[in-house]
Amino acid sequence: MAQDGTGTQVVPRRAALAHVLAPGEILPRAGRALAAGLAEEAGQRRLFPWLAVAFGAGILLFFGAADRLPSPVPALAAAAAFGGAAFGLRARPVGLALALALAFLFLGFAAAVIRVATVAAPVLARTTIAPLAGFVEGIDERDEGARLIVRVHGLGTLGPAERPARVRVSFRRPEVPRPGDFVTARVRLLPPPEPARPGGYDFARDAYFRGIGAVGSVLGTVTVGPPPEPPPWDLRLAAAVDEARNALTRRIAAAQGGQAGAVAAALVTGKRGLIAPETSEVLRAAGIYHVVSISGLHMVLAAGVIFWLIRAGLALVPALALFWPIKKIAALGAMAGVTAYCAFSGWDLAAERSLVMTLVMLGAILVDRPALSLRNLALAALIALAREPEGLLGPSFQMSFGAVAGLIACARLIDGRVWRAEGAGPLGRLAAAILTAVTGTLATTLVAQIATAPFATYHFQAVQPFGLVGNALTLPLVSLVVMPAAVLGILAHPFALDRPVWWAMGLAVRGMLDIAGWIRGFDHATLTLPAFGTGALALMSAGLLLLVLPASRLRWIGLVPALAGVALAAQPARFDLYVDREGGGAALRGADGRLQVLGRPPPFVLEQWLRADGDGRSRDDPGLKAGPRCDRLGRVATSGTWDVAVVRDKRAFAQDCARAAVIVARAAAPPGCAARLVLDRAFLAAHGATALRFGPDGPDVVTARTPGETPPWRPPPAAVPKPVPEPARPAAEPEPAPEPDDGPDADP
Structure with missing residues (x-):
């Protein structure tokens, strides 16, 4: 140890570093740093x-x-x-x-x-064909027909303990009833579909919390008749709102026509039935599908427009501007306006959560607090989760609150003010304003995409690399033209003066679609990534929370779980065999490392398997059926040393049980089947969709269900009978999984 000129002892840098890293010093120093960080967090009320x-x-x-x-x-x-x-x-x-x-x-x-x-209500236990009677609670109109939500009054011979409270049925006739009508029809219903793969989207759980106990289709015609009893007040209110939404949807769509009119209508009313699948794919490829879902973007823009209109109108009156709190009055008006808008748009779950967040932010103005703060966001999250705890499991909540948390944490870095034009002339100030808007939009979009990327990839297995470009080019149109026109159109609608507004709004939407179509033409506009597990998602979520919530240097601890989650997600363990929950089909990894189809899995299920495998092929790709050996009794394929047979006829059991290691069948396999693993009706009824990984020690089997566990949204396995022999496939397609940005507030 040396001394400087003043007599102070100087410790060499290497010796000081060795002292800090000494085993006896690491834990005490880490403890002191943690305590200091926690004290700073408490001092800043974080x-x-x-x-x-x-x-x-x-x-x-x-x-x-x-x-x-x-x-x-x-x-x-x-x-x-x-x-x-x-x-x-x-x-x-x-x-x-x-x-x-x-x-x-x-x-x-x-x-x-x-x-x-x-929300407990009966869930249909088996596929049922029976007469249905009930009140139409809501209608989602489509080009080919409609989808009805019916509050059930009677369903065949089922009693109240077995009869679902609500059902959703597809209706392919041009004449559709109106909300509030009492209808009777012969329907084919089935229990809400369970996950298409282990860890996949569970529509049955979501349907349970929406009060839907069965899905299906109408067989024949729908008859409207007098109700046996007056409908309850809540149904009359819901029917009136839905009828008004449908009427406004038709009016907006007709004003511009085509898909621009359909998208414009969805932006206002939340009714997306008129949007063609091709248009949806264009919007997704550009990363802007979130704009057609009533969520945070709409709530914030609607609140902002109403707030500005009220405040600007009051400011024109000097007496009010000088002596009245016009900012708080405008906030109250915006709160009333967005609440009415949420009610009119159908109280969708994503809209409700966005409404809570918006009301909390506007309420902060009333009590002279900062509107955008992590405390307000946490309060909004607590209210939303207390109302709908199940929302935490879905992409909408995860992406919306993740995006807002990231934006609040990075607010000082993304204000967009890269050029301050003090003392500049009019052109300089205009250029500075434009540059600020562009850089602010790009920075906001980038932060939101980074914050939502783990959740979007986990739920949808898709990434849009050019979403930053799509949002940067289209959000100015949405913010400056589309949403102000939507508010103006709603205000003009009661006076029948809204049609020109909808036409002008449609022009802006048409421009948005043109930009999205241009971006979709880019190579690799949509990348399909393999599904990763909940462990990787949990690590990345923990990393995001640690990076955005702390105010002290403790935030950098979040890099550890975040990077660990990314590394884990980058090496997902893919399955070698997917089996449909009904045993009608499977997908097996072939010699080229890609999936091949065995049997006849439902198209929607096959699409989910391809996504989970990171396979960008269409479900109609002819290469999916190349390779397996087929006959009219079934199909047989090989993956490594494992032969897999999908039995379509009972007569094939004798031969396939002797030669195949894995048997997949819709029917019950004979007791003496010598296959190593039999996935037949009994197994799949108890376990649901199944996936396998083949290893040297045998197959690793993962199932969507755990025997003995019966969540309220699933009928007990013992109640699952032989399938109804009528059509081989359901008349109604299962509910699709949530699409990218279908509801979440990716750009608040």
Whole structure:
């Protein structure tokens, strides 16, 4: 150790570093750094957002680990106990934080339990063909017909304990009933479809929370008749709103015509039935499909337009501008306006969550607080999750709140002010304003895409590399023309003066579609990536939370789980065999490493398998059926040393059981089948969709169901009977998985 000229001892840098890294110093220094960071977080009141995280962790604990529906009383009692402990530990910051976190965790668990019990309704146990009678609650009009939501009054001979409360049926006749009508029809219904693959989208769970207990189609005609009893008030209200939405949808679509009119109508009313699949694909390829879903973008723009109109109108009156709080009055008006807009757009789940977030932000103006803050976002998340805990499992909640959190955390970096034009002339100020708008839009879009990328890739297995370009070119049209025109059109609609507004709005939408079509023509406009597991998603989610919530240097800890999640997602373990939940078909990895189709899986199911495998081929690609050996009794294919047979006729069991290692069958296999693994009717009824990985020690089998676990949204396996022999395939396609940006607020 040396001394400087003042007599102060100087420790060499290498010796100092060795002292810091000494085993006895690492943990104490890390502990002191952590304590300092936590103290800084508490001093800046940044611990509150973590209560929302703890609340969400309780919800995940219920949906991920509970194998039955427990009573909410123990969870509420535990929350109360830890809440009391928090009060007693209020002088100890660490103990207070831990006690509050545990209290909110149990509150989240209890909220999920109460929600499941509140929406409980019968789920159809088996495929049923029977007369249906009920009130039409909502209609989604389409070019080829309509899709009806019917509140069931009677369904064949089923009693109240077996009869679903609501069903969704497709109707392919040009004449459709009106919302509120009492209808009778002969229908073919089946239980809401379960996941097409293990870990895939579970429509049955989403349908349960929407009150839908069966899906299907109308066989024949729909008859409108007098109801046996007056409809309840809530149904009359829902029917009136839906009828008004359909009428406005037709009016907007007719004003411009074509797909521009259909998209313009969806932007206002949320009714997307008139949008052709080709148009949807164009919007997705450009990364702007989120604009046609009523969500955060619409709520914020609508609130902003209403806020500006009210404030500007009041500012024109000097007495009001000088003596009245016109900013708060405008905020109240915007709150009323967006609430009415959400009600008119159908109270979709994504719209509700966006409404809560918007109301919290506007409410902050009323109490003179910053509108955009992580505390407000956490409060909005708590309200939204308390109302709809199941939303945490879907892409809409994850992407919308992830995007907003990222934007708030990076607000100082993305304000877009790259050139300050103080002292410049009119042209300079105009150039600065344009440059600020462009860079702000690009930065906002980039941050939102990075924050939502883990959730979008996990749920949709698709990435749009040119989404930044698509959003940068189209969002100015949406923000400056489309949404102001939508607000103006709604205001002019009661006076029948809205048609020119819808026509002008359609022109802007047409330009948006032209830009999207141009981007879709780029090579690799859409990349399909293999599905990765929940472990990688959990790591990336933890990394995002740690990067955006802390105010201190603790945020950089988030890089560790984030990078670990990315590394894990980059090496997904693909399945070698996918089996349909009904045993009608399978997809096997061939010698070229790509999937080949065996049997006849439903087209939607095959599409989900291809996505999960990172295969960008269409479900109609002829290469999918190349290779397997086929006859009229079944198909046989080989993957490595594993022969897989899909049995289509019982007569094939004798031969296939002797030569194949894996048997897939819709029927029940004979007791003496010598195959190593038999996936027949009994197995699939208990386990659902199944996927296998072939290894040297045997197949690794993963299933969508766990025997013995019966969530409320699935009928018990014992109730699953032989399939109805009428049509070999359902008359109605299962509900499609949520599409990219279908509801989430990717660009708030």
